[in-house]
Amino acid sequence: MIIQVYRHDVHKLTGQSHAHADETFAGVPVNQSVPHGADGDAARLSRPSGTPELTVPNHPSPERLSLLTGESASDRSKRDLGRAVRELLTETDPETMHAAWLTSDVAALFNESLYYPYTSLKYHTLLVAALADNYASGHEFDELRLVVDPPDEIVPHRTVYAGDRFALRIDRNANRRPSARLGARPWRSWAAVWSQLSDHPLATDGNRDAMVLDANLRRIRAWSTALQYLEDFQSACSD
Numbered sequence: 001m002i003i004q005v006y007r008h009d010v011h012k013l014t015g016q017s018h019a020h021a022d023e024t025f026a027g028v029p030v031n032q033s034v035p036h037g038a039d040g041d042a043a044r045l046s047r048p049s050g051t052p053e054l055t056v057p058n059h060p061s062p063e064r065l066s067l068l069t070g071e072s073a074s075d076r077s078k079r080d081l082g083r084a085v086r087e088l089l090t091e092t093d094p095e096t097m098h099a100a101w102l103t104s105d106v107a108a109l110f111n112e113s114l115y116y117p118y119t120s121l122k123y124h125t126l127l128v129a130a131l132a133d134n135y136a137s138g139h140e141f142d143e144l145r146l147v148v149d150p151p152d153e154i155v156p157h158r159t160v161y162a163g164d165r166f167a168l169r170i171d172r173n174a175n176r177r178p179s180a181r182l183g184a185r186p187w188r189s190w191a192a193v194w195s196q197l198s199d200h201p202l203a204t205d206g207n208r209d210a211m212v213l214d215a216n217l218r219r220i221r222a223w224s225t226a227l228q229y230l231e232d233f234q235s236a237c238s239d
Helices: 002-007 010-014 035-046 078-089 094-102 121-136 190-195 208-217 223-238
Strands: 145-149 159-162 167-171 179-181
Touching (some): 002 094, 010 078, 035 223, 121 167, 121 223, 190 208, 190 223, 208 223
Antiparallel strands (some): 145 179
16 A cells, blocks of 8 residues: 555654554544555665764754755744644545645754755655556566656656756656666666756756756766755755
């Protein structure tokens, strides 16, 4: 059931360890395993294999560090945070749940692993959903592509980023849209895949902000970090 994917890492939102995670939250089942190995594959897209070590020793916290500012993003009270988390997780319609995660501010406040504080729980979860939905349809990882869509074209569970200028999804079929293969296996390949897109969605000719964004996206290897950086950069430019 795809909706359980969006609730599989609730313990990271509530500050619990995986071993002591609650089985329910606000009356709904949470912290369940994800089918088809999609969680592990999504983790490999953003985190190195092997025994993790703290990469920012003075920040052993579930709060995400912004790659744009170097600071934690949270300025909400615990009460407001709890209400927002509850609203995010208790939705029962799968497509509405996917849309809520795409636009969620609260999920973006957390990293997917305190060992890697620049990663994003929001985009890790969306990547898990995209992989799980593709795997459930019989698609293998080495068949998948990163596809650039118009901003108003959201594909349920497969769109992993939705911005004002374009959307990004993971799918087997590009439908003649700009795309690039993810590769033979999941690894921290964002920079390589972004650089191989058949046509880039950023108008870099004469646009300094777009040039800076594109240059940095060609350096970031972790998928959830890159997608969150893309969101943060675009948001900062529109303010």
